[in-house]
Amino acid sequence: MSQPHKDKDHWSAQSYSAAASFVPKLTQKVLQYLDPQPTDRVLDLGCGDAKFTGNYLHSVAEVYGVDASASLIASANQDYGSSKARFTVLDCRYLEQDIEAVSGVWDKVVSNAALHWILRDSSTRVNTLRACFSALKTGGAFVFEMGGAGNVAEVHTALMSALLHQGLSIHQAQEASPWFFPSDVWMRKTLEDIGFIVEVLEVEYRPTKLTTGDEGGLRGWVKLMGASMLGVLEDASKREAALEQVCEVLSTIVTRIEDGSEWLGYVRLRGVARKP
Numbered sequence: 001m002s003q004p005h006k007d008k009d010h011w012s013a014q015s016y017s018a019a020a021s022f023v024p025k026l027t028q029k030v031l032q033y034l035d036p037q038p039t040d041r042v043l044d045l046g047c048g049d050a051k052f053t054g055n056y057l058h059s060v061a062e063v064y065g066v067d068a069s070a071s072l073i074a075s076a077n078q079d080y081g082s083s084k085a086r087f088t089v090l091d092c093r094y095l096e097q098d099i100e101a102v103s104g105v106w107d108k109v110v111s112n113a114a115l116h117w118i119l120r121d122s123s124t125r126v127n128t129l130r131a132c133f134s135a136l137k138t139g140g141a142f143v144f145e146m147g148g149a150g151n152v153a154e155v156h157t158a159l160m161s162a163l164l165h166q167g168l169s170i171h172q173a174q175e176a177s178p179w180f181f182p183s184d185v186w187m188r189k190t191l192e193d194i195g196f197i198v199e200v201l202e203v204e205y206r207p208t209k210l211t212t213g214d215e216g217g218l219r220g221w222v223k224l225m226g227a228s229m230l231g232v233l234e235d236a237s238k239r240e241a242a243l244e245q246v247c248e249v250l251s252t253i254v255t256r257i258e259d260g261s262e263w264l265g266y267v268r269l270r271g272v273a274r275k276p
């Protein structure tokens, strides 16, 4: 199947760093599961600006990073590109079409904080996970961390409500959501049906402190992560009103009274699945 359309690129390295710099940093456990080795050839799905990749790049032989955002891939190549690290624009919904990715030469396929975006589309979801299986050598490991069921439920709900308030139907608001946050039960069954041996699968409720500064905080997070949801409103004044409402509705929910810090209820789904 060919790629039907290109989605608008809402990402930039600057806004990602301002609103979500904690994402590539809060990765000790997934890096521990990745267990990088000097001979490893690694395929990094949804690598973004490669700040996460930079955490393990020095310990492996080769990295091929792929991401749908041209802006983030440009930043990845500028900051981390080398003879052993290549970064390419690729919509991972169609991972099976990338001959290099699915060549079966990779010791590890890794993905941090990206699969809940990549797997959003139910029609391509299982194909992408099958392509991860094809990508690996026999004995290779698929290591991932992503949003699990209930991830950022407060902001997800507030975004939906704001769209309803601007006149969308519930169905339209649900369709606009860019995320798929699966349960561990769904993930285990799907991976096992494909042929993986699931060695680790864990769910962690991890309240996460948001960044501060002009482009950060709750507002910066919603503007960046909720961009495609707000983007379904054609009128700029409606988008601004929806953003304002999300921030106002959530202000008392996410703000801690002792120091004014803002926190979201992240739920992480983390796993290691091996190709036998």
Ligand SMILES: C[S@@+](CC[C@H](N)C(=O)[O-])C[C@H]1O[C@@H](n2cnc3c(N)ncnc32)[C@H](O)[C@@H]1O
Residues within 6 Å of the ligand: 011, 023, 024, 045, 046, 047, 048, 049, 050, 051, 052, 066, 067, 068, 069, 072, 090, 091, 092, 093, 111, 112, 113, 114, 117, 118
């Ligand atoms: C929260 S960022 C994580 C980036 C990086 N892995 C990290 O840990 O910092 C989510 C990434 O998923 C990418 N993404 C979303 N949908 C995608 C798709 N269909 N194919 C490839 N990448 C996608 C975005 O462009 C973005 O870089």
